[in-house]
Amino acid sequence: MNLKKTMVLSNTYYYGNHPILVAVDNIIFGFDTVEERLKVLLFKRLVEPYAGEWSLIGSFVQEGQNIDDAASSVLEELTGITGLYLEQLKTYGNADRDTGERVISIAYYSLLKLEEDNAQLRDQHDSFWFDISEVPNLVLDHGQMVKDAIRKLKIKARRSPIGFELLPEKFTLRQFKSLYEQIYQAEIDDRNFRKKILATGLLDKLEEKDKTTSKKGAFLYTFNKEKYDEYLSRGFDIQFH
Amino acid sequence: MNLKKTMVLSNTYYYGNHPILVAVDNIIFGFDTVEERLKVLLFKRLVEPYAGEWSLIGSFVQEGQNIDDAASSVLEELTGITGLYLEQLKTYGNADRDTGERVISIAYYSLLKLEEDNAQLRDQHDSFWFDISEVPNLVLDHGQMVKDAIRKLKIKARRSPIGFELLPEKFTLRQFKSLYEQIYQAEIDDRNFRKKILATGLLDKLEEKDKTTSKKGAFLYTFNKEKYDEYLSRGFDIQFH
DNA sequence: TTTATAAACGTAAAGATAACGGTTAATTTT
DNA sequence: AAAATTAACCGTTATCTTTACGTTTATAAA
Structure with a gap:
């Protein structure tokens, strides 16, 4: 649709367009200073869809909720810590990326200190810190998200004292x-x-x-x-x- | 919402969430080899909302349309050229960023050769190539988008023969x-x-x-x-x- | 006391960068 | 026709950065 066609819509500028479910997904990195390994936190899905498979953690963007807030909420509710480093990575929006209903996912990555004995961050039955060189198969396009996040982290590490x-x-x-x-x-x-x-x-x-x-x-x-x-x-x- | 709460939704995984209008906006850069100036293509809005103000060109993401395709369609229909350089920049999703209905915008930037006598790319009554140091006030958060795109271009130019x-x-x-x-x-x-x-x-x-x-x-x-x-x-x- | 080893300190050759001087090829001015 | 002008082109040197690797130190374990 070019500008002129859009303009014709005029009063109906918003009307007639198709709203889409929007989610955030979070690639959470942690550095294990004992093992000296960079890890990524993944979650075993307990129920359908994709039960039993590994995935990133995320949530749907709620009505009236800023996308950055959606991402930081996920992180805060998981860790109990506020103000963690969080940056937008990329938005994934192929129409068929979710096999159920269409969902556009805005991926974020976060960096956190992995030393603390934070109970919520400990390996649990449904989550595990994977070495970044040993990421398992993930649900949907989450594998691509992790790959992209690792590439971004390399670039980031050059331009910021990560x-x-x-x-x-x-x-x-x-x-x-x-x-x-x-x-x-x-x-x-x-x-x-x-x-x-x-x-x-x-x-x-x-x-x-x-x-x-x-x-x-x-x-x-x-x-x-x-x-x-x-x-x-x-x-x-x-x-x- | 953490994973466990999400999981409880189970069969209602997609249900109950709030779909949102999603748009793409395009920051189009061109280098004028005669003036030796880097330019950005902006559009004067002819009708409401924001009639008379400068903005980026964009469109709503349609049902079944990949977001990358939405962005390249805008560019192709504007220029008549396919295969132009196009890369995702960032997604802007504050709940109140659009003063009308809520719209999440995925910004892309594109690079194109500005020499050709392509009528659609010439300055027209409703579009104009602005020097990147002389960008006027733009609608909504489009000014921020242009700023972010210029910052990204600086980084890009170091890592790619732009x-x-x-x-x-x-x-x-x-x-x-x-x-x-x-x-x-x-x-x-x-x-x-x-x-x-x-x-x-x-x-x-x-x-x-x-x-x-x-x-x-x-x-x-x-x-x-x-x-x-x-x-x-x-x-x-x-x-x- | 000896051995082993990570930690800490140092040096020199090679490569990259920054700053700047000089020459060339053509047009314009005198 | 000669002189002046100017972007284009070519080259040098000092300085900083990077790379590669040798040496010493502090401590625990053998």
């Missing part, structure tokens, strides 16, 4: 390096990583050490919030893959 | 440079640009010269399609700003 959302308050350089290694699925040279990441000034070294992976112990670091905010506003660019 | 979509078949290095200058709204050193862009191997030098901007004349170049496809699949990275 560790701030994925690492715990205190972390070792080893953990930070392994986060990048997981995202890019590639080895990073230890010494070069250290140099580059410390040169940003983003990290404050603490007195404390973590001895879980070595006899010597590795110093813990935190993000310098001021530097972090500065990079967020002025732009950030780092490359590891 | 000139292929925006420049004519034959072009000068001057024109290619000015395209990047327009995208990044910054001056680029002539000699460094030439070195960097030629080093990619993307360009084939022709015998022909263009004398419109100098006495000496500037050699024309074309994209090497093989190299271009290679970069598209293996990844591209160039920085000018």
Whole structure:
């Protein structure tokens, strides 16, 4: 329909068009600092449609509800945490993507710290944290959504200090390096990583050490919030893959 | 709504949810090689709602129509050209973004060559190519859409040889440079640009010269399609700003 | 006391970037 | 006909960045 045809509708601008069910789906990433693995949270569907199959978590967009609010509600009700990192990924809208009624899905991805013993986030009978290299077959086009989210995360990690959302308050350089290694699925040279990441000034070294992976112990670091905010506003660019 | 609550709905999985009008809006970019300006195509609305105001072109997503097809239809019916570059930008879905009925809009952006004497692409009484630095006030959240599209284009231009979509078949290095200058709204050193862009191997030098901007004349170049496809699949990275 | 190993520190060669000077080919002006 | 003009084109160097890899340190376990 081009503009002129649309214009003819005039008073009937909205009328005669076909409303469609709209949902949000959420690709939830978490970094396991113990296993040093990037994970994605998936859900086993208990009932029809697609009972027994793995899927993302989502919900329908309700009357009067902003789409961003629909996405953050899903996340908040799942985790009990507000203000988690959440960003729109892409909208999936092939007419036949849902085998039941037509549903357009707006996919979001979120990043969260996976250290806390948050009961709701623990593996449950109906949800599981999958290694991003071992995602099972998913319902509908959710597999494509996860693929697209991982691709987006790679790009995001270059232009934003993503560790701030994925690492715990205190972390070792080893953990930070392994986060990048997981995202890019590639080895990073230890010494070069250290140099580059410390040169940003983003990290404050603490007195404390973590001895879980070595006899010597590795110093813990935190993000310098001021530097972090500065990079967020002025732009950030780092490359590891 | 978390998964368990959703599950309880079971057979009524789709039932009870609220269908919403969904539209696509298109941010159409064109590079004017004569003026050496990056332009965006906007439309003066002739009738209500918002008569007399500038807006993007769009359409409602029809029953059974894929969202990507809705977006490409708008573009094809406007230009008469198929296969133009078109990519999804972002979905805008605040409940109150449309002052009439609720409409969720999926924004797309497209890139096209602006040289051809295509009547439909010329400035008309109801449409106009605006310099990207001189975009007027737009209807609803269309101004934000254009802003977001320009931001996306900057990122896109780093990771893809965008000139292929925006420049004519034959072009000068001057024109290619000015395209990047327009995208990044910054001056680029002539000699460094030439070195960097030629080093990619993307360009084939022709015998022909263009004398419109100098006495000496500037050699024309074309994209090497093989190299271009290679970069598209293996990844591209160039920085000018 | 020795061994083992992650952590931490350092260096040098190669490559990329930024800044800028000089030459060329043609037209326009004198 | 000669001089002036100007975009186009070519080249150099200093500086920063990246890559690759060698060395030392602190501690627990053998």
